Amino acid sequence: MSTIVNRRDLAFFLYEVFGLEQMLGQGDYAEFDRETIEAVLDTAEQIATERFEPLAAALDADEPRFVDGAVEMMPEIKPALDAFSEAGLIAAGFDAEVGGMQLPFVAQHAMSGMFTCANNAATNYLFLTTANANMLNTCASEELKARFLPPMLEGRWYGTMCLSETQAGSSLADIRTTATPRGDGTYAVAGSKMWISGGEQPMSENIVHMVLARTPDAPPGVRGISLFLVPKYRVDDAGNVGEKNHIALAGLNHKMGQRGTTNCLLEFGDGGESIGWLVGRENEGLKNMFHMMNEARIGVGLGAVMCGLGGYLYSLKYAQERLQGRPASDKSPESPQVPIIRHADVRRMLLAQKAWVEGGQALIYYCGTLQDRERLAGDDDTRDQLNLLLELLTPVAKSWPSEYCLEANKLAIQVLGGYGYTRDYPVERYYRDNRLNHIHEGTWGIQGLDILGRKVRLAGGAALELLAAEMQPTLEVARGSDTLSAHADALAAAWQQVQQTVAAVAGCEDRERALANATSFLDGFGHVIVSWLWLRQALVAEAALAENNKDTAFYEGKLKACRYFFRYELPVAITRLALVETLDDTCLTIEPTQFTG
Amino acid sequence: MDKILVGLKRVVDYNVRIRVKTDGSGVETDGVKMSINPFDEIALEEALRIRERGEASEVVVFSIGPSDAQQQLRTGLAMGADRAILVEAADAVDPLSAAKVITKLIEAESPELVILGKQAIDNDNNQTGQMVAALWDRPQATFASKVELADGKATVTREVDAGLETIEVDLPAVVTTDLRLNEPRYVKLPDIMKAKKKPLDTTPIADFGVAPDDAFEVSEYAPPPQRSKGVMVEDTAALVAALKDKGLI
Ligand SMILES: Cc1cc2nc3c(=O)[nH]c(=O)nc-3n(C[C@H](O)[C@H](O)[C@H](O)COP(=O)(O)OP(=O)(O)OC[C@H]3O[C@@H](n4cnc5c(N)ncnc54)[C@H](O)[C@@H]3O)c2cc1C
Numbered sequence: 001m002s003t004i005v006n007r008r009d010l011a012f013f014l015y016e017v018f019g020l021e022q023m024l025g026q027g028d029y030a031e032f033d034r035e036t037i038e039a040v041l042d043t044a045e046q047i048a049t050e051r052f053e054p055l056a057a058a059l060d061a062d063e064p065r066f067v068d069g070a071v072e073m074m075p076e077i078k079p080a081l082d083a084f085s086e087a088g089l090i091a092a093g094f095d096a097e098v099g100g101m102q103l104p105f106v107a108q109h110a111m112s113g114m115f116t117c118a119n120n121a122a123t124n125y126l127f128l129t130t131a132n133a134n135m136l137n138t139c140a141s142e143e144l145k146a147r148f149l150p151p152m153l154e155g156r157w158y159g160t161m162c163l164s165e166t167q168a169g170s171s172l173a174d175i176r177t178t179a180t181p182r183g184d185g186t187y188a189v190a191g192s193k194m195w196i197s198g199g200e201q202p203m204s205e206n207i208v209h210m211v212l213a214r215t216p217d218a219p220p221g222v223r224g225i226s227l228f229l230v231p232k233y234r235v236d237d238a239g240n241v242g243e244k245n246h247i248a249l250a251g252l253n254h255k256m257g258q259r260g261t262t263n264c265l266l267e268f269g270d271g272g273e274s275i276g277w278l279v280g281r282e283n284e285g286l287k288n289m290f291h292m293m294n295e296a297r298i299g300v301g302l303g304a305v306m307c308g309l310g311g312y313l314y315s316l317k318y319a320q321e322r323l324q325g326r327p328a329s330d331k332s333p334e335s336p337q338v339p340i341i342r343h344a345d346v347r348r349m350l351l352a353q354k355a356w357v358e359g360g361q362a363l364i365y366y367c368g369t370l371q372d373r374e375r376l377a378g379d380d381d382t383r384d385q386l387n388l389l390l391e392l393l394t395p396v397a398k399s400w401p402s403e404y405c406l407e408a409n410k411l412a413i414q415v416l417g418g419y420g421y422t423r424d425y426p427v428e429r430y431y432r433d434n435r436l437n438h439i440h441e442g443t444w445g446i447q448g449l450d451i452l453g454r455k456v457r458l459a460g461g462a463a464l465e466l467l468a469a470e471m472q473p474t475l476e477v478a479r480g481s482d483t484l485s486a487h488a489d490a491l492a493a494a495w496q497q498v499q500q501t502v503a504a505v506a507g508c509e510d511r512e513r514a515l516a517n518a519t520s521f522l523d524g525f526g527h528v529i530v531s532w533l534w535l536r537q538a539l540v541a542e543a544a545l546a547e548n549n550k551d552t553a554f555y556e557g558k559l560k561a562c563r564y565f566f567r568y569e570l571p572v573a574i575t576r577l578a579l580v581e582t583l584d585d586t587c588l589t590i591e592p593t594q595f596t597g
Numbered sequence: 598m599d600k601i602l603v604g605l606k607r608v609v610d611y612n613v614r615i616r617v618k619t620d621g622s623g624v625e626t627d628g629v630k631m632s633i634n635p636f637d638e639i640a641l642e643e644a645l646r647i648r649e650r651g652e653a654s655e656v657v658v659f660s661i662g663p664s665d666a667q668q669q670l671r672t673g674l675a676m677g678a679d680r681a682i683l684v685e686a687a688d689a690v691d692p693l694s695a696a697k698v699i700t701k702l703i704e705a706e707s708p709e710l711v712i713l714g715k716q717a718i719d720n721d722n723n724q725t726g727q728m729v730a731a732l733w734d735r736p737q738a739t740f741a742s743k744v745e746l747a748d749g750k751a752t753v754t755r756e757v758d759a760g761l762e763t764i765e766v767d768l769p770a771v772v773t774t775d776l777r778l779n780e781p782r783y784v785k786l787p788d789i790m791k792a793k794k795k796p797l798d799t800t801p802i803a804d805f806g807v808a809p810d811d812a813f814e815v816s817e818y819a820p821p822p823q824r825s826k827g828v829m830v831e832d833t834a835a836l837v838a839a840l841k842d843k844g845l846i
Binding site: 001002007008031033038039040042043046047049083086087088091092101103294354550553 | 611612614626630668671672675779780783784785786787789790792
């Protein structure tokens with residue numbers, strides 16, 4: 001069995017739980033049916049398996065190097081990336097009019113997930129390009145689009161996102177990079193950008209940087225930030241690549257994981273002008289960036305889930321093969337050693353991974369389904385509502401997998417014992433790769449502030465009500481089930497706790513105290529949503545088992561994992577949310593001097 | 598040349614660990630990933646390259662198998678074949694029956710070149726191509742690792758036990774492919790959409806008047822025996838003795 005995807009489970013999510021088929025054959029998805037979706041996934045799986053996965057360990061060991069102001073890296077990566085681009089995968093989600101295939105979001109997530117699982121570091125170059133092209137397509141002028149979009153969608157030019165600076169990471173209000181009008185509609189961009197993934201690499205013919213900068217008379221703070229497109233090489237009106245645009249690579253960061261993705265300190269305006277174009281309007285840079293950031297954050301969550309999945313599938317395979325010890329009931333040294341999956345504690349670790357990783361997939365595919373419903377919606381009201389719901393869920397989709405699928409990676413290492421701690425097995429790499437996801441695209445702490453400080457109160461709390469309405473049908477059906485009604489009651493009680501906690505926080509005048517435990521809230525809130533999604537999966541499994549006896553082991557596994565989640569996980573979340581409700585100030589009030597005395 | 602005919606068999610994907618059904622009636626295919634036989638994929642790739650070089654104008658793919666084999670034909674169309682024919686057969690088809698069906702297809706289509714895989718990775722028979730050539734009464738060039746066409750002839754490099762052998766055959770002919778002939782392309786997403794609109798005709802195998810070969814009978818499927826535990830021997834003499842004991846030398 002593949003260790004980068006479980007196609008049986010993927011089909012379960014896409015068709016049985018989230019009803020993708022019912023969305024096909026209409027609107028933007030008129031050309032699709034289940035067979036075409038499966039054909040797309042087949043191609044993706046084939047390329048990921050044959051071209052990406054075999055290079056993952058080598059790329060991790062052979063990190064790109066900084067040599068004379070440029071990057072040297074494994075030459076084998078570029079042909080793999082080309083196979084992805086040539087198959088049309090960069091453009092897959094885009095509208096037909098710009099050369100895309102209008103692939104549904106949920107299928108895009110399924111497709112790109114296989115690549116992340118196969119080789120996270122290599123894949124980043126491509127997904128950054130897609131994200132960048134997406135922003136260009138949404139916000140830029142027709143003229144800029146005509147010049148930059150085609151070579152990016154073809155995978156000849158790659159893209160980056162340049163937000164962070166050394167003194168401005170979480171706080172983008174403090175960026176210093178400047179953009180000065182040159183009088184001909186273009187700008188000279190100058191300043192240094194830190195942490196830029198793919199900021200320099202030897203693979204693409206050009207690199208298109210999306211840069212946040214300030215114009216000379218911009219207001220201070222986030223209202224004075226604009227977005228610029230600045231290419232590594234200048235591009236003439238005919239789209240030809242010309243001379244260098246004075247962007248210097250000042251250094252590479254040496255990272256814990258995702259080592260094959262270059263991470264760069266870039267100097268714009270080094271020894272000459274870095275000429276750029278304004279994207280969208282002046283001072284609306286952050287707004288435009290955030291429009292894309294929601295998608296990017298769901299993408300981060302997806303990446304975290306896929307690191308988790310890789311570790312889960314690998315450790316599951318290992319546990320079935322590794323012989324060690326004997327069951328507690330038979331300690332005789334004469335009897336053969338058993339596969340470690342016979343030990344309850346190993347099963348606990350595998351079941352925990354399954355519960356988090358498949359719960360995380362449900363969360364991401366659910367978000368994908370909402371994105372699809374939004375794309376197909378006939379009226380603005382529906383679209384606005386779905387958008388509101390996605391706004392609420394985005395910090396959860398980003399952070400919950402970053403936390404719990406990282407925990408899953410920890411257990412994957414544990415299942416392999418000493419071998420898991422060595423570089424001869426991929427599980428420690430999955431852990432290192434996954435560790436980034438809580439940090440970039442807004443740290444866990446920033447996501448916590450976002451959800452509790454802003455999102456739960458969006459539109460007067462309407463977002464929370466929309467989510468409750470989405471959960472309602474599951475609760476109703478589950479209440480009619482002998483085996484699942486207790487879970488329905490537990491979920492209803494958990495939701496009650498969410499509402500109480502939100503009310504307590506809203507009633508607290510002291511903002512700092514109200515938000516002191518925001519990250520804990522996000523953590524618990526995520527668990528409540530995932531337990532709902534487990535209940536949803538369990539209902540599908542129960543119905544399938546009642547209907548016929550095909551795939552019984554698969555469906556019974558779903559029921560077991562649901563039970564695990566409700567017994568081992570949800571209670572912890574409720575305790576956590578109850579603590580947040582008390583507006584506990586332990587963390588807030590410990591003074592810096594009290595840490596060491 | 599006008600036309601190339603290529604066979605695509607639906608088989609269990611080469612990455613799947615094969616499991617025999619508990620009743621021994623066959624191999625488990627329920628919920629198992631199915632793909633185009635890898636040798637057939639190479640056959641199609643070769644045909645497409647010949648067409649892309651302008652040396653042929655049409656590539657027709659066919660499959661003899663269950664209605665689900667449409668998936669593999671659609672993949673073939675997405676790779677670039679022009680049209681597809683499914684000969685629908687619910688039960689497994691033995692090599693001679695397959696060869697008879699293919700000969701009928703050849704009569705109907707009159708291709709100048711028929712490219713088949715040297716074997717299918719399900720039963721590894723390695724017979725169909727040879728049988729087709731005999732029934733059709735045309736030359737065959739099996740185990741091809743290189744194919745060149747000129748002046749109504751095909752020059753084919755063959756992988757044989759002793760190394761490589763190059764032969765020339767008059768067209769029309771049957772070529773069967775070996776692994777090193779080429780590296781098949783990946784399907785491109787836009788071509789998946791185009792493939793939906795390409796013609797795919799289905800005919801039941803009964804219409805070909807081919808009765809399954811009764812010389813061919815499946816008695817039972819069984820997994821290979823589990824490897825038994827090895828034994829350590831003291832020295833070479835003991836090894837020789839042990840091998841003799843087992844009647845191996
Ligand atoms: C491998 C990697 C790739 C990256 N790729 C890119 C890229 O391509 N483009 C790009 O622009 N950036 C990129 N980044 C930058 C990334 O987005 C920042 O590192 C991140 O936003 C955090 O900023 P910082 O590192 O300055 O940490 P800081 O902002 O200094 O944060 C340090 C800690 O303080 C906490 N904190 C900060 N402010 C607050 C607050 N107001 N309330 C509560 N807690 C707070 C944070 O949660 C964090 O735990 C990348 C980073 C890494 C490590």
